[in-house]
Amino acid sequence: MLVSLKNIKEYVSLEGLTAEEIANGLTFAGVEVEEIRKLASGTNLVIGEIKTCVAHPDSDHLHILNVDLGEKYGVEQIVCGAPNARAGLKVIVARVGAKLPGGEIKAGVIRGQSSNGMCCSLLELGVDAKYLSEYQQAGIEELPEDAPVGEENVLGYLGLDDEVLNLKVLANRPDLLSLFNVAREIGAIFERKVTIPEVDEKADFETDLVVGSKTDKCTQFSGKEIRDITVKDSPKWMKEYLMAMGVRSINNIVDIGNYVMLTTGQPLHMYDADKLSAANLTARDDYEGDFVALDEKTYKVIPGDIVICCNKKPMCLGGVMGSLECAVDENTKNIYIESASFDGATIRHTSSRLGLASESSSRFVKGTNHFQAEYVLNYAASLIRKYCEGESFSDIVTYQAEEYIDKKITSSVERINGRLGTSFTPKQIKETLERLHFKVFMGDKTFVAAVPSWRLDVTCDADLSEEVIRLLGFENVKSELPCLDTRVGALTLEQGRLKNIRYLLLDKGLDECLTYSLISKKEENLFNLLNNDEHYSILNPLTDEREVFRTHILHSLLKVATYNVARQNKNLALFETSHMISKSSKSTNLAIVLVGKEARQKEMEGIPYDFYHMKGLVEAIMDMLGVEASRYRFDRNKEHLDELHPGKSATIVFQNQVIGRFGELHPNKIAEYDLGKSSAVVLEMNLDSLLSAKVSTIKMSPISRFPSVSRDLAFVVDKTVEAKDLIKAIKFAGKSLVSEAQVFDVYEGEHVGEGKKSIAISVTYSCDNHTLIDKEIIEVENKIKFELTKQFKAELRG
Numbered sequence: 179m180l181v182s183l184k185n186i187k188e189y190v191s192l193e194g195l196t197a198e199e200i201a202n203g204l205t206f207a208g209v210e211v212e213e214i215r216k217l218a219s220g221t222n223l224v225i226g227e228i229k230t231c232v233a234h235p236d237s238d239h240l241h242i243l244n245v246d247l248g249e250k251y252g253v254e255q256i257v258c259g260a261p262n263a264r265a266g267l268k269v270i271v272a273r274v275g276a277k278l279p280g281g282e283i284k285a286g287v288i289r290g291q292s293s294n295g296m297c298c299s300l301l302e303l304g305v306d307a308k309y310l311s312e313y314q315q316a317g318i319e320e321l322p323e324d325a326p327v328g329e330e331n332v333l334g335y336l337g338l339d340d341e342v343l344n345l346k347v348l349a350n351r352p353d354l355l356s357l358f359n360v361a362r363e364i365g366a367i368f369e370r371k372v373t374i375p376e377v378d379e380k381a382d383f384e385t386d387l388v389v390g391s392k393t394d395k396c397t398q399f400s401g402k403e404i405r406d407i408t409v410k411d412s413p414k415w416m417k418e419y420l421m422a423m424g425v426r427s428i429n430n431i432v433d434i435g436n437y438v439m440l441t442t443g444q445p446l447h448m449y450d451a452d453k454l455s456a457a458n459l460t461a462r463d464d465y466e467g468d469f470v471a472l473d474e475k476t477y478k479v480i481p482g483d484i485v486i487c488c489n490k491k492p493m494c495l496g497g498v499m500g501s502l503e504c505a506v507d508e509n510t511k512n513i514y515i516e517s518a519s520f521d522g523a524t525i526r527h528t529s530s531r532l533g534l535a536s537e538s539s540s541r542f543v544k545g546t547n548h549f550q551a552e553y554v555l556n557y558a559a560s561l562i563r564k565y566c567e568g569e570s571f572s573d574i575v576t577y578q579a580e581e582y583i584d585k586k587i588t589s590s591v592e593r594i595n596g597r598l599g600t601s602f603t604p605k606q607i608k609e610t611l612e613r614l615h616f617k618v619f620m621g622d623k624t625f626v627a628a629v630p631s632w633r634l635d636v637t638c639d640a641d642l643s644e645e646v647i648r649l650l651g652f653e654n655v656k657s658e659l660p661c662l663d664t665r666v667g668a669l670t671l672e673q674g675r676l677k678n679i680r681y682l683l684l685d686k687g688l689d690e691c692l693t694y695s696l697i698s699k700k701e702e703n704l705f706n707l708l709n710n711d712e713h714y715s716i717l718n719p720l721t722d723e724r725e726v727f728r729t730h731i732l733h734s735l736l737k738v739a740t741y742n743v744a745r746q747n748k749n750l751a752l753f754e755t756s757h758m759i760s761k762s763s764k765s766t767n768l769a770i771v772l773v774g775k776e777a778r779q780k781e782m783e784g785i786p787y788d789f790y791h792m793k794g795l796v797e798a799i800m801d802m803l804g805v806e807a808s809r810y811r812f813d814r815n816k817e818h819l820d821e822l823h824p825g826k827s828a829t830i831v832f833q834n835q836v837i838g839r840f841g842e843l844h845p846n847k848i849a850e851y852d853l854g855k856s857s858a859v860v861l862e863m864n865l866d867s868l869l870s871a872k873v874s875t876i877k878m879s880p881i882s883r884f885p886s887v888s889r890d891l892a893f894v895v896d897k898t899v900e901a902k903d904l905i906k907a908i909k910f911a912g913k914s915l916v917s918e919a920q921v922f923d924v925y926e927g928e929h930v931g932e933g934k935k936s937i938a939i940s941v942t943y944s945c946d947n948h949t950l951i952d953k954e955i956i957e958v959e960n961k962i963k964f965e966l967t968k969q970f971k972a973e974l975r976g
Contacts, residue, residue, distance in 0.1 A: 179347045181360050182422035184340040189361035190372045197341040203367045208648045209354060210346040217422050218303040218338035222276035222283070224251060225321060225329040226297075231265045236289040243297065245271055248328020257293035262317035268325040269318050270298040270332055279304040305338065309421045337418035350635045352544035356443030357423075359632055366613040366649060379556040379563075385572035387514055388458040391579065395484050395521035396461035396496065399577040400551035403451060404562055405512045406569035407431065413565055425537070431506050431513065434561045436537075443632070444517055444546055444554045445538035447486075447494055451512040453504040454488045459516065461496060462487050463524070471499045471534075483528045484520055497525040497542040498534050517555050519548040523718045547632045549582045585629035589639035592623075597643045600654050610649050611642065672869040675803060676766065679865070680755060682802050686795065687777075688751040688770065693734035695756065696724035705733040707818055707839040707862045708767075711760030729760045731769035732862045739771050739858070740851045748856055749774035749784065755865070766869065770795065770840075770861040773853055786857045789826045792840045796830060796861070804873035805832070811902065815839055821847055822860070830863060833871075838863030886917065886944035887955055891962070892975035897926070897935050899970050908941060911965035912958050915950070918942040936975055 183197060192200065201211035226245040234240035234257065241263050243256045251273065263269075273295045276283040280302060285294050296302075297318045300310055307315055325335070333339040345354060353359040358374050365372035385403040412420075412433040420427055425436050435446045449459070462485055469479045469492050477495070479485060484496030494500045497520040506513060525542040529535050555574055562568045591604045608618045608625070617628040629636045636645070647654070669677065684690060699722070702713050709729040719725040728734065731754050739750055750773040758765045772791055775784030793812065800810060815827040818839065827841020840861035843851075848858055893904065905919045923938035930936050941962070943955055966972035 179345040179355055180423045181343040181345060181357065182340050182419050183343065184422065185357060185419045186361050186364065189358065189374060190365045190370050195368065200364060201343055204363065207367050209363060211343050212346045213344040215342045215344065217340040217342060218300065218305050218333055220272060220276060220278045220303050222273040223330065223332040224248065224271050224273060225325050225327055225332055226269055226271040227327045228263065228265055228267045228269060229253065231263055234289060234291060242291055246327055247271060250328055254294045255292055256295045256297060257288040257291050258297045260297060260317040262320065263297065268321040268323065268327065272296045272298050278302055309426055337414060340422045342422050349544055352634060353443065353632045355541050355544065357441040359443065362615060369613060375557065377553065377556040377560045379559045379571060381573035382570045383572055385575060386457040387575055389575050390577045391461040393461055393463040393484065395463055395524045396518055397579040398519040398548050398551060399461055400517045400555060400574055401459060402515045402555045402559060402574050403572035404515065404559060404568045407511060407513060407562060407566040409506065409508050409510050430566050434558055434565065438554060438558045439537065442550065442554050442557065443541060444550060445497065445541055446558060447500055447516040448506045449493060449504045449514040449516065450506050450510045451514050454493065456489050458488060459514065460487050461518065465492055469495055470502045471495065472502055472505055474502055477532050482524065484524055486516065496520050498529050498536065498539050515555055515558055517551040519546055527718060545634045548580060549631050551576065587627050587629065587639055587642055588624055589627065589642050590624045593639060594643045594646055598647050599656055602646065602650065606650065607646055610646050613649065614645055675869045676755060676865065678802060679768065679799055682798060683753050688753045691735060691738055691752050691754045693738060693754060694724065695728055697726055697728045697734065698723045699725050701733055702726045705736060705821055706730045707732065708864055709758065709760060711762045713760060727759055729758050730862060731756050731767050732860055735769045735771045736851050739773050739853060743773065743853050749777060766865045768863045768865050772859040774856045787859045788857060789842055789859060792859045792861050803868055804876060805868065805871060809833065815841060820844060832867055835867065837867055882944055882946050884945060884949045886942050887950055888940055888942045890938060890940050892936055892938040893966060893972040894930060894934050894936050894975050895970050895972045897933055901937055904937060904939065904966065904970065907965050907969055908939065908962050911962045915943050915945060915958050916941060917944045
């Protein structure tokens with residue numbers, strides 16, 4: 179935000195203050211001033227009149243001038259190369275010793291002719307070229323005929339004696355995009371009275387204009403009609419102020435709109451009333467089609483963009499740019515002025531998509547005062563009445579969908595001092611807030627502060643504390659070290675277990691990944707093995723690829739695998755832990771992807787990853803957490819069979835709840851993720867129940883002094899019987915004497931029978947207090963055979 183100090187002086191006295199002091203005051207009050215710049219600069223300047231102009235005898239473009247500098251400095255000879263130099267022209271002269279942005283002017287001899295000074299263009303005084311015409315840039319500046327010869331305050335005469343502050347306006351202070359509010363800020367800092375112009379515009383007639391809104395993205399829309407205006411150049415003072423604040427002058431109507439925006443912070447738009455098909459303007463967000471803007475370019479408007487329509491035809495891209503069709507030009511006689519409030523996020527999205535960022539759009543994006551339309555329109559009307567010779571001014575018509583409610587915040591002196599570590603008196607706090615135009619009502623223990631309508635950033639008593647300290651100064655905070663209890667930091671049980679899981683997998687040779695938690699809409703249900711909850715979506719995503727908060731990790735991890743395989747990194751062991759959030763739950767998930775081969779002896783030997791690699795990792799995690807094998811189980815997977823291999827996948831059940839699924843990838847999915855011919859095994863687990871599970875303390879038991887006995891048993895059972903059920907029955911029948919039971923062979927085919935299979939199990943018998951004898955072992959074996967025959971109709975294979 180560029181701020182003209184010359185303009186600021188019209189609202190608050192700056193007497194006795196330098197630009198540097200003002201900049202320091204603002205910066206220390208939380209309004210950073212990035213730069214102080216002069217509109218133009220130069221010393222030893224004087225207004226002169228060219229008395230004679232003759233061609234240089236030794237040059238085809240130079241002239242020898244005799245320039246009258248007034249009674250004080252007389253006539254000087256100057257050699258000049260400007261094409262517009264001529265006798266009778268009044269010019270800006272930099273005398274010998276003058277210091278300009280381009281360097282110091284010295285007396286010299288140019289091709290045999292002495293030259294004592296230089297006739298200047300505004301470009302040579304440091305004025306930005308964008309404010310100058312090509313004619314002005316090509317030659318010396320031509321001053322009016324009544325310019326006083328000998329005048330030394332040249333910059334003052336030209337209106338270029340202005341200093342400009344470049345403010346870095348943060349997102350929480352949109353009010354400072356208004357010159358009036360900057361004046362209020364300076365007045366509060368330096369305790370000076372601020373005078374904001376009052377306007378008293380009376381309507382000459384009732385307008386036929388109808389305004390409205392058919393979108394909740396435009397909650398306020400006001401309009402005013404003005405007739406019989408004259409479009410011409412703006413007054414000199416307005417051009418100077420606009421130049422200082424970075425805006426190029428166009429004509430009086432456009433300039434007044436820009437000037438009112440800069441002073442009040444409220445963007446305006448002017449419509450040529452005679453170019454509209456009807457006297458109605460309506461804000462909509464459902465239009466789709468082409469829009470020809472003021473820059474004569476055609477833009478594609480999509481649903482969601484705010485447009486101001488007349489008979490459903492767009493006349494303005496709300497908050498961004500007007501239509502060429504109803505633009506104000508030199509022939510305009512009647513206008514409608516619009517002052518509206520638009521949704522900032524929508525304006526940002528539209529201006530970013532179309533590449534049409536402007537002073538207006540930046541103000542809507544950061545936030546505007548929705549309840550100043552009447553003042554703004556009347557202020558603009560008063561300027562148009564004075565400088566555009568407007569004849570008739572209508573009343574103001576308004577659409578208002580929101581009600582103004584006074585923001586009142588209750589706080590106390592004790593709370594403010596307690597928060598800040600200060601000892602301000604009630605009087606100091608009250609006076610400080612009143613300097614910032616708050617209305618303060620003091621009570622016995624608390625006070626109430628009414629917030630000015632333009633201070634959108636003040637919403638709670640913490641904001642009041644900030645206002646107090648930034649004005650009274652941080653030097654009032656006592657330099658005392660806080661008294662803090664010394665405590666030993668530690669991880670929670672859940673954090674410690676999650677950390678141990680990560681370290682275990684790293685020790686097993688897996689690589690940890692970190693992928694985006696935001697995914698695209700089309701990816702929200704891809705490879706979602708566990709959670710079907712509704713996702714959270716970002717209201718205004720920066721890109722469609724980061725629109726939805728994921729509820730699972732596996733798809734993101736498979737994309738990492740795809741990326742690596744495409745770059746010839748074909749043997750992968752990846753994992754990721756991440757917090758998942760949906761509209762109905764939160765969880766901590768673990769995902770693992772194994773692709774290719776497990777390296778053995780580095781690259782000399784490799785074993786393709788399979789179902790049992792992943793099963794081993796799950797068992798290792800359970801063992802590390804102290805979860806006994808009896809508390810969890812692996813069941814045959816009956817879901818997501820289009821993603822996981824039907825015969826090589828399982829669910830993980832813990833405390834009778836499914837907490838995860840794993841298995842080899844379905845061949846179709848291997849092709850879909852471009853993993854080549856490599857084997858791939860995946861897992862996703864919800865770790866919440868494991869991280870909070872109660873586990874018994876690890877107990878030591880001595881190794882038995884007595885030998886164990888292993889016997890192999892082979893049973894023929896139905897194909898539907900699962901090995902885990904047989905092992906469970908064996909341990910139940912054998913009770914404490916069966917210390918281990920492991921499947922070592924499964925056979926289907928000849929000599930077994932149709933619909934049958936043979937399962938061979940190695941059973942280990944042991945006892946802690948004596949050596950087992952054959953009689954005991956045979957007795958237990960018979961019980962096992964009986965139990966298996968009873969439950970599964972198992973037949974002992976001979």
